[in-house]
Amino acid sequence: MKLNRRAFIGTGAAAAAALSAPHARSASHGGKPKVIVIGGGAGGATAARYLMKDGKGEIDVTLIEPSRMYYTCFFSNLYIGGVRDFETLGHDYGGLAKAGVNVVHDMAVGIDRDTKQVTIASGAKLPYDKLVLAPGIDFVEGAVPGWSVAAQNKMPHAYKGGSQTQLLKAQLEAMPEGGTFAMIAPPNPYRCPPGPYERVSMVANLLSNINPTAKIIIADPKDKFSKQALFQEGWGRHYDGMIDWIGPEFGGGNVSVDPDAMTVTIDGEVTEVDACNVIPAMKAGHICEIAGVTEGNWAPVDGAGMVSKADPDVHVLGDSSAQGDMPKSGFSANSQAKVAAMAIRGELLGSKVFPAKFSNTCWSLIAPDDGVKVGASYAATPEKIAKTDGFISQTGEDAALRKATYEESVGWYEGITSDMFGSS
Template sequence: MTFTRRTFLASAAASLAAPAVIGQARARVVVVGGGAGGASVAHRLVVAGAGAAEVTLIEPKAVYHTCFFSNLHLGGLRSLDSIAHGYDRLAALGVTLVRDSVTGIDRDSRSVRLAGGGSLGWDSLVLSPGIDFVEESVPGWSLAAADLMPHAYKAGAQTRLLREQVDAMRPGGVFCLIAPPNPYRCPPGPYERVSMVAHRLTEINPSARILLLDPKKNYSKQTLFEEGWQAHYPNMIERLGPDMGGDRIEVRPDRMEVVIDGEAEAVDVCNVIPAQVAGRLVAEAALTDETGWAPIDPSSMRSRFDPRIFVLGDASIAGDMPKSASAANSQAHVVAAAILADLAGATAPPARYANTCWSLIAPEDSVKVGGTYEPTPEKIASTDRFISQMGENRATRLATWQQSLGWYAAITEEMFG
């Protein structure tokens, strides 16, 4: 069933309010994806909902490694275990956990099919599946080559592999990072990653070189990163943008070569971060547009194509908001409020969104960018913005680092209970 903008609000009210009325049964809310968006929604629904809905979280991983702070493992500043979290506390709060993957969504019967067999029915469906990669967006690279040239953009085993490769580099070797085009998930941001790999190499391989190949002319916090690289890692990092062939590359994983504008260069480690789209489950349910991402109603994060379904986090087209964990967590609050209002037959409070993205350049030298946002008819629009300034003193950068530590503790407690 497809919904037009004309029928959107009327259909939403009718279809979402009905399950709470018929037989007075508890509504079934199914959440797909246990990251910053999905886990936060599940947690908030059971805590704030006071039993108003049966909340089921479908996530194939028993242990979730956060993408945010995963770059710090590459820099030798955190263990992989320190960014690993389980879902037992969520279960203790009343969330039903299903360790499985969703292979399909039937919007007519309101059910999801599971890889392990069977299906689950839903009255409201929340999709927060994150990203998938665009195969061959970097010519010569595919997921089959990820053991040779890791992406490390879904934290866990790939993060461990990339760290091992960095540590095993020959003295004076070359680490190459291929940055993605816009839009892309961040964290783990590619430029913080360059910073953290540079920090690690400064400690164990100071004559090594970092080659950053970037298809974008500019990137977020660029002047702050460049200032930090000059201060902490002088002469180690070389960035080639599109004017220098950064958008005309291919890779040869079996030879460990990068071809830049037709000229091959041998590298020791190559971290390929491909172009990205919404998790394919969303596209297969016909909830994406020609961009590969999911359009949403800015006031609620409901799908523009089906108001019974919410899409949040990296998979959504969230207007001026970036694809960050902080943004996904903020969107989760709006989604949970909308669902609980539907169940109560009430009007949800006005949506308000916020985001902060921290980036660590060197130990205790952290920068940030962020802002606040409100819905308009067209998009989630920025209403205020802040960013770290060049030349800040050590105390300011240390305070920013400490803020990021507090944020990590708070968001993971909200995600995992």
């Protein structure tokens, strides 16, 4: 079945909307209970929208997000590959504001969990009864020797949507004929497990059209990666001889870079490159560290309501959370946001809370009209969010099925962005 916008939004309706009539409890500071959501991506925007929509106006919802326009990281590879226009990745917060969410375009710089206040860069202190953290990812400093965020203009990570995505594409387009592009792939766990390999596919698609003698090197610290058989089958079919994947057995985990010299050193061998995408090891967005809810690189949660294990009044969604079996993806964050919103409404309004169930699908485009997918359903257990069943595309599928899979992903994109931002 083709997944269109209406069908996608409907997948979360049963869990999100089945509520008893709201009766707001008195908040600690008087008036309506207040929920602050930090981060306006797939997790945060969805949580803010569902808290406002299903809270029937009985909750004061504030979304703190510094960017006025959100550019999705998911589907950004299609822009790099020349399949999608950059403008289609951008979404504003007008729909949320019209729905009644107080959208504050500022940076959260402090959290006092004792007094339940968030400090923003302007100096204002905002009180909350419940706090939702959905800041996405930050990078582990020193994860790739020679690279830091200060070098991101020379060797982009392009793992946060927006200008970095545009920069990487421009650098690819500027490569000399027969030049070399290198990707430094990240270690587990990281945002969007098939993302780097879809990116390689789309880089190859772009280069095969504008620079067909170019070469692509992937230095990877992992023995295997998501959808590996599907990607490698596709690379052989569409980009034969262009892509060289170097796993840890051949030094893919022993890598350093020199952004000034534009060199990549793999297991002691120095290679000059014309463009390089460094995707470092990742961690929870920095505001989670400021809040004191991290343990190691991530923020542990109880999957039943995405509740922080450090504080029952803090919920952590999406990429930043350590929750169990779900991948760090936009679909996962959107699914988790609906569960968290339901749990928060239950506590603040006394509405019914159903057992937490989650779903995820990750689509990847290998070449135009050659789409593949992997996905699963999940349930909250006392230990973690656990996978209950799953599916994956198969090697050898015919062209019609692969095209249908790609078209399904387009329907999903329209659905999830509408679900996040309340656009028509």
